Amino acid sequence: MEPTGGVTELTVVGKNLAFDIECFEIQPGKVRFTFDNQDSGVSHNFHVGGPGGVNSQTDLERGKTTQTLELELTEPGRYDFWCDPHATMEGHLTVVDPAAPGSTVSGGS
Numbered sequence: 001m002e003p004t005g006g007v008t009e010l011t012v013v014g015k016n017l018a019f020d021i022e023c024f025e026i027q028p029g030k031v032r033f034t035f036d037n038q039d040s041g042v043s044h045n046f047h048v049g050g051p052g053g054v055n056s057q058t059d060l061e062r063g064k065t066t067q068t069l070e071l072e073l074t075e076p077g078r079y080d081f082w083c084d085p086h087a088t089m090e091g092h093l094t095v096v097d098p099a100a101p102g103s104t105v106s107g108g109s
Contacts, residue, residue, distance in 0.1 A: 007032050007070075012081070014044045014089060019081075022091030027098055028076060033069040040064050043085060050079030051095075060084065076100075 007030040013020040015038040035046035040063050047057035052075040058067040073079060076097040083089035 011036065012046065013038055014083065015039060017086050017088060019089050019091050024093035026093060026095055028074045028095050031071050031073050035067045037061065037065045044083045046081060047084055048079055048081045051075040051077040054079060
């Protein structure tokens, strides 16, 4: 079943060599990540990997920049995100099965 509705919008800020948020829980479907690098003079990127062979990233860019990464995350499970040059910058998101018992993400149409 294809997801209906819009795109899930997530914003992650990189500042002081750390992400401002490290955990998301979303429904399966299209996801648009906005990565806001607020570290002037420091190169960052935003890299996502997980189930189904997901392995996508933004370009490594120096200084205050904003980048967008759009993915279709349809397989439930844990997806990790990180900045390639900075091991301390990491987090994860969980794509939940909205039909699973105990799901905290409500479906929408």
